[in-house]
Amino acid sequence: KAGVTQTPRYLIKTRGQQVTLSCSPISGHRSVSWYQQTPGQGLQFLFEYFSETQRNKGNFPGRFSGRQFSNSRSEMNVSTLELGDSALYLCASSFNEGGPYEQYFGPGTRLTVT
Amino acid sequence: AQRVTQPEKLLSVFKGAPVELKCNYSYSGSPELFWYVQYSRQRLQLLLRHISRESIKGFTADLNKGETSFHLKKPFAQEEDSAMYYCASFSPTGANSKLTFGKGITLSVRP
Numbered sequence: 001k002a003g004v005t006q007t008p009r010y011l012i013k014t015r016g017q018q019v020t021l022s023c024s025p026i027s028g029h030r031s032v033s034w035y036q037q038t039p040g041q042g043l044q045f046l047f048e049y050f051s052e053t054q055r056n057k058g059n060f061p062g063r064f065s066g067r068q069f070s071n072s073r074s075e076m077n078v079s080t081l082e083l084g085d086s087a088l089y090l091c092a093s094s095f096n097e098g099g100p101y102e103q104y105f106g107p108g109t110r111l112t113v114t
Numbered sequence: 115a116q117r118v119t120q121p122e123k124l125l126s127v128f129k130g131a132p133v134e135l136k137c138n139y140s141y142s143g144s145p146e147l148f149w150y151v152q153y154s155r156q157r158l159q160l161l162l163r164h165i166s167r168e169s170i171k172g173f174t175a176d177l178n179k180g181e182t183s184f185h186l187k188k189p190f191a192q193e194e195d196s197a198m199y200y201c202a203s204f205s206p207t208g209a210n211s212k213l214t215f216g217k218g219i220t221l222s223v224r225p
Contacts, residue, residue: 004157033212033213041217042215042216042218043200043202043218044215045212045214056212090158102160103160104159105157105158105159106157107157
């Protein structure tokens with residue numbers, strides 16, 4: 001099976017702009033989770049989607065949003081970008097809803113906000 | 115709220131030395147605990163989970179509910195063990211169930 005894919009792999013944006021990141025889970029996986037990874041904070045949970053519904057949400061401002069499509073692909077959007085949003089954004093998919101069944105991670109999207 | 119603490123950021127050992135990566139969790143229920151590993155230029159991947167009680171690549175981790183710990187151990191470190199290791203916990207109850215990661219520790223195994 002192909003692994004989790006994320007596009008784009010790298011992004012450079014300026015403050016105030018918005019960005020959309022995409023994640024394609026492993027075929028057959030219905031749960032997609034998003035994480036923000038930074039050197040200072042480590043891995044922080046953003047949200048989880050299952051069957052097009054957001055099931056869980058982490059402690060991030062409303063500028064961070066996401067959605068999931070009927071084919072389980074997911075997108076996350078960050079509006080009004082801030083310098084502190086610079087991070088590696090990881091997507092993970094798993095077969096079952098709500099985890100913690102093994103999550104398979106993508107390579108990440110490196111977002112740099114200038 | 116769940117919290118996972120990895121008290122050290124870096125552990126450097128020589129090849130063949132024992133390794134113990136510390137992890138403490140705060141959760142009053144019965145969490146499910148995991149160790150994830152990220153090798154250089156590779157994706158984050160599951161190393162082991164406490165419910166499996168298995169040894170992967172020579173690593174083991176025992177859940178100690180009294181000390182709320184889930185330390186990762188290996189008796190003889192290898193150079194290929196050099197990586198970033200994350201401890202994570204999952205509380206299987208409620209709408210806020212999610213995987214919570216510690217901040218990770220870099221293991222460096224020197225020849």
